[in-house]
Amino acid sequence: MTTDGHAPDARPIKDASTVMVIRDADRGPEVFVARRVRGMAFAGGMTVFPGGGVDASDDDPDLAWTGPAPEWWAGKFACDVPRARRLVCAAARETFEECGVLLADHLDGSPVAAAGRYHSSREDLERHRLTFGRFLSEEGLSLAAGRLRPYDHWITPSVEPRRYDTRFFLAALPEGQEPDDLTTEVDLTMWARPVDLLDDFRSGRSMLLPPTWTQLRVLAQFSDVGSALAAEREISPVEPEIIEHRGGVRVGFDGSDEYWSDYQAGHASAES
Known part of the structure; x- marks a missing residue:
């Protein structure tokens, strides 16, 4: 075993950050999700939260930060300080790149209320022509780490061709901002209550990966955004085990029996 607990012959693992953006609505909190374009190398056709892999450019110790x-x-995610900084930077950067929500403040402490003015910079970030740290510096902004909450930690099983060591974050939608679908990686975006997204999965109208399904189950317990943000989370890495099942394999994790029951119900509904 390596020092991080993984087998030495396992496929490489890339750090990643995923952000669950939530808002209050009349019938309870809603979370922003997107359906990834079918045929993508990872999670094609799946309903997911904004997020993606940590880039080399996220390793910026001079990044403006509040x-x-x-x-x-680092204490919350049980990792070293540079890695923690990269994960938080990636969380803010990917959320901005993928849905236009900018988790940043002006240097005087006031929040960014209209992120559309930075659209051209967003395109430059996506095309790696600009780093997030340089973008913040040029616009007189700082990464608003206080708008994020640490929420969970999942590691892709070793059998998968693409593996990610993913930290999940929670963030309230900043006042005055609204996410969009201006990315080529998704073909559908929506706000929805977690319970409705779980019902869609159970009825075959959508597909959810186990980590997404698990986070939605947690979020469905809260009556408003404030209580979700205030919840204290015990974060331990979850790396689903591979279990033989009826001549094939499936992943096992806490709650996996219910996940696979919902998955099978969804497939049965889609085929009927």
Whole structure:
């Protein structure tokens, strides 16, 4: 075994950050999700939260930063400080790139209320012509780490061709901002209550990966955004085990029996 607990012959693992953006609505909190384009190398056709892999450019110790320091995040995610800084930077960057929500403040402490003005910079970020740190510096902004909450930690099973070591974050939609679908990676975006997204999966109208399904089950317990943000989370890495099942394999994790029951119900509904 390696020092991080993985088998030495396992496929490489890439750090990633995923952000669940939530807002209050009349019937309870809603979360922003997108359906990835079918045929993509990872999670094609799946309903997911905004997020993606950590880039080399996220490793910027001079990044303008407000809110809990990288040392605090390192404690929450049980990792070293540079890695924590990269994960939080990737969370903010990917959320901006994928749906236009900018988790940043002006240097005077006031929040960014209209992110559309930065659209051209967003395109440059997506095309790797601009780093997130440079973008913040040029626009007089700082990463608002206090708008994020640490929520979970999942590791892709070793049998998968693409593996990610993913930290999940929670963030309230900043006032005055609204996510969009201006990315080629998705073909559908929506706001929905977690319970409705779970019902869609159970009825075969959507597909959810186990980590997404698990986060939705947690979010469905809260009556408003404030209580979801205030919840104290015990974060331990989850790496689903591979289990033989009826001549094939499936992943096992806490709650996996219910996940596979919902999965089978969805497939039966889709085929009928």
